[in-house]
Amino acid sequence: MLHSDRPTSDAAAWWLLAAMLAACLAAAWGLGFRVDAPRAVPPAAGVALLATGALVGRRRGKPRLAAGSTAFLQMTLFTLLGVVLAYALAARAGALWDARLAAADRALGFDWPAVFAAADRAPVALWIGGLAYHSLTLQMVTCIVAMSAYAQFDRLRVAVAAAILSGFVTILVSWWTPAMGNVFDPAAFRHLWPSIAWLEQAMIAGLRDGTWRTLDLTQLMGIVSFPSYHATLPVILSWAQRDTPGWRYVAPVWAGVTIIATPLFGGHYGVDVLAGLALAPAALAIAPRLVRAGPRGRIALAPVRDLAQVTGVGNDHAIR
Template identity: 65%
Template sequence: MSFLAAQYHHRFTVDPIRAAPAVASLAALGIALAIGRYTARPRLAAGATAFLQMTLFTLLGVVLAYALAANSGRLWDARLAAADRAIGFNWPVLLAVLDKCPSAIWLFGLAYHSLTLQMIVVIVALSGRGKVDTLRTMVCAAILSGFVTILISGLTPAMGNLFDPSRYGHLWPSIAWLEQGLISGLRDGSLRVLDLTMLMGIVSFPSFHATLAAIFIWAFGAMPRVALPGRAWAILTIIATPVFGGHYGVDVIMGLILAPPAIIAARHLTRRRQPSRPMGSALPA
């Protein structure tokens, strides 16, 4: 509904051939869910449900972000950069220091680009261990916070914290640097046919990468054996987000702030209600 409203003035169409892999993935997850339910395998059903919900949200959420970007007004980059300077982020200095550490670049770069893998690991681990309540809460929190970040980004559009990688010896191009043409095409109207195999996140403020990693930190806490490495992995992702995602520092800070209320709201929404006890039954003799 949000997407339909957002694209009222700018009609998007979907390339049907390019949509086939997404449709096939959703169908496969739906089949896995049905098998899990009808064969009484609750862990399979829980995992398939989580993957199905996250896949649907990714498709709809990214397309909604595109529609909002096509309708957005003036860019907020100057204000976000000023906010970074006000709280002490000196990006030229930080980038120059990081460029001298190729091993750190690889470590942080792989951590940043592994967010989807982290989601897969968390869903498989929680469903495999029967932590269904935690899994439900995590998925709900991810969808709630993702929806909020997309809506906020529609009001505060930005190209991102751009830096030219050709000026450095080892730094990788950030996602924001690679997506400049995509955002420009959405804003000037030259891009209106969507390729569902090439959907890219374009949200700058707040950083959903940071929010999702923070939610994973909470979720890993339900699995003591993997909590330490899992949380360290997510923390590295958060630290890497400004450079490799092309985010401002305030993007990441706001993304982290969104995570706790999203988890609290999700716990309330996914809380299982116990059936009320019939009057007069199970009373002590």
């Protein structure tokens, strides 16, 4: 919860993006990656358009346009840098952790063959879960548009900073815990969709053996298994919208469906999801301090006291 009258700043998100860029350049150095230039044009044009919107909004005194465009610009750059950084780190990663992650799941009681079989018998639930899982980008877009429209600028800056911070940490952790994912053969089921982990096996193998080095910036795919960012980001987005008319109830419900669907459609282990959930409150505890630091770096925010305040559960004054 924000308690200071000092204005928030976008600087924290920009510094995080600068750190990601530096990490990306360092990780990719000497690996022979190249960018498919023609396919880099659409994302470059999108970045330019968003930057123009942010500039126009500031110069013409349109704070909603400025805030929304800036948030979209920062999250777009985060996506581009984050995925490329994940690729570069995957190319440098050591032995796969799948055996250890699967063992951790068994120790926690996750019986994935039984879960897959049960899910295959519930096609309607599968469609709902699949739509939720693959709507994460739309959830982010909806959050930014709604918060900009209702002039919730401070909370939007906190959410963006938390999303970038947690995503950056997720990618760095994945370097130490690389995994192919909790893959299953969709041919063995009637209704179960191929998971992202199943579809990305060749890409991850190519990154690791050096045969996959061309970056198509229109087809960037998230390859991180542990922790699951699909478990982190929905919590941050629903937290941000807890006071947004029309979304304060829809966002957390849809976030819950997304998280439940993540093991099936993302090909994640249960521990991936649990780790991703743990990252959300940590990022939301740190982000307010980043966006509202006082003179000489002093913190101008009261601490986020507990998980209920972070997630908005049982606390009408917390921010998502």
